[in-house]
Amino acid sequence: MLKGRHLLDPTDFSPGELDEIFDFADQIIQTPDQFNHLCDPSILATLFYEPSTRTRFSFEAAMLRLGGKVIGFSEPMSSSVAKGESVADTVRTVACYADIIVMRHPKEGAPRIASQYSPVPVINAGDGGHLHPTQTLTDLLTIRSAKHQLGGLTIGCCGDLKFGRTVHSLIKAASRYPGNKFVLISPAELRVPDYVTADLASKGIAYQEIERLDEVIGNLDVLYMTRVQKERFFNEDDYVRLKDFYILNADKMRLARQDMIVMHPLPRVGEIAYDVDDDPRAYYFKQAKFGMYVRMALISKLLGAC
Amino acid sequence: MLTITSIRNGIVIDHIRAGLGIRMFYQLGLDKAGYSVALIMNATSTRMGRKDIIKIENSVDFDITMLALIDPNVTVNIIEDEHIVRKVKPELPERVENIITCKNPRCITSVEKYIPQIFTLVNRELGQYRCRYCDEIYTVGKD
Numbered sequence A: 001m002l003k004g005r006h007l008l009d010p011t012d013f014s015p016g017e018l019d020e021i022f023d024f025a026d027q028i029i030q031t032p033d034q035f036n037h038l039c040d041p042s043i044l045a046t047l048f049y050e051p052s053t054r055t056r057f058s059f060e061a062a063m064l065r066l067g068g069k070v071i072g073f074s075e076p077m078s079s080s081v082a083k084g085e086s087v088a089d090t091v092r093t094v095a096c097y098a099d100i101i102v103m104r105h106p107k108e109g110a111p112r113i114a115s116q117y118s119p120v121p122v123i124n125a126g127d128g129g130h131l132h133p134t135q136t137l138t139d140l141l142t143i144r145s146a147k148h149q150l151g152g153l154t155i156g157c158c159g160d161l162k163f164g165r166t167v168h169s170l171i172k173a174a175s176r177y178p179g180n181k182f183v184l185i186s187p188a189e190l191r192v193p194d195y196v197t198a199d200l201a202s203k204g205i206a207y208q209e210i211e212r213l214d215e216v217i218g219n220l221d222v223l224y225m226t227r228v229q230k231e232r233f234f235n236e237d238d239y240v241r242l243k244d245f246y247i248l249n250a251d252k253m254r255l256a257r258q259d260m261i262v263m264h265p266l267p268r269v270g271e272i273a274y275d276v277d278d279d280p281r282a283y284y285f286k287q288a289k290f291g292m293y294v295r296m297a298l299i300s301k302l303l304g305a306c
Numbered sequence B: 001m002l003t004i005t006s007i008r009n010g011i012v013i014d015h016i017r018a019g020l021g022i023r024m025f026y027q028l029g030l031d032k033a034g035y036s037v038a039l040i041m042n043a044t045s046t047r048m049g050r051k052d053i054i055k056i057e058n059s060v061d062f063d064i065t066m067l068a069l070i071d072p073n074v075t076v077n078i079i080e081d082e083h084i085v086r087k088v089k090p091e092l093p094e095r096v097e098n099i100i101t102c103k104n105p106r107c108i109t110s111v112e113k114y115i116p117q118i119f120t121l122v123n124r125e126l127g128q129y130r131c132r133y134c135d136e137i138y139t140v141g142k143d
Ligand SMILES: [Zn+2]
Pocket: A109, B102, B103, B104, B107, B108, B109, B131, B132, B133, B134, B135, B136
């Protein structure tokens, strides 16, 4: 039963419950017009304590396409928050007006506080460097749609794996499905934190850490690209020496399998060359669309509208 | 070595890692105690090199699980008539509220002060606790 639940952590829902959301997202993708009045009387509130236009648009578009309405703020300076109101008080007030709350906050754990005070479902739309569960749901739905399964896959994650919370969440969520293997491609100083690999090791899940994308791209079913920012490197020499390893272009795509898919949470800054965009294996813009559909399914399920 | 008279009745907290005694002293509220209390810092120890010791006279009413959060290796000796009648090893509690403070500056508890600081035990051997809100790990005796 998903009605009335909160989504704070991508593993709050069991794989079975996620399948329920993904199955419904598939139905929406097939016949979107059938659902454009599903949430007619409902109001979704977007509380964005820091701006994130992309994520907010995705939630608002999802609600509008379900026939629902949207209220909210997109930066705290324009609201009572600027007067120093606590999260607990803001949420209790907003819950008087809205049926479901989406919160983005620079402080980690803020959506959990919100959920403790809210009588209506709270969705975490990103809390600091901590969690961003609807991005993970987007990623899983994208993989499921392309591969028709979520297990038995070799998933490559490439770029800045140290600070990339989307990658940490994806690894955690995908490691719940049997038979997945992970190939972690990054410079030594930007490897995934130890707790991520310790968690994989404790579950007996195979993983490999490597510096060069071209050496392993031919083994992958899924390639998840992330930004590599210059300022994350310890020195300029390393950056110059390594940066090309983490740029995906048409040359590297020639080494990949015909059925590999390329994903990226967007926005990109140069780690995927434009000559990859027309490749049918490029999924990053479709991924953004799956993001809206999975949010439509999630909102419907939490509201109990279907 | 500095000598301090042995106590008749009370508690001796021994084998405190050098430097942590003062934290226990305040955690137990001994700075406000109305009875005899001694905090010995950097005592020589054959086992530990240096250690801290706390002696409390005429009072045994303490929540010693809290001590384990600061240093899980301490020994608590209960003294009656100048003899040790019981040795207690404090065990780490499963859940602690408002004792550990989250040190993650990005944690919501750093700005919204009405929220209780809640930590749950994730690894007893390593003495690791996790913040309920931001998942920050607190390691007993290290942080
Ligand atoms: Zn915290």
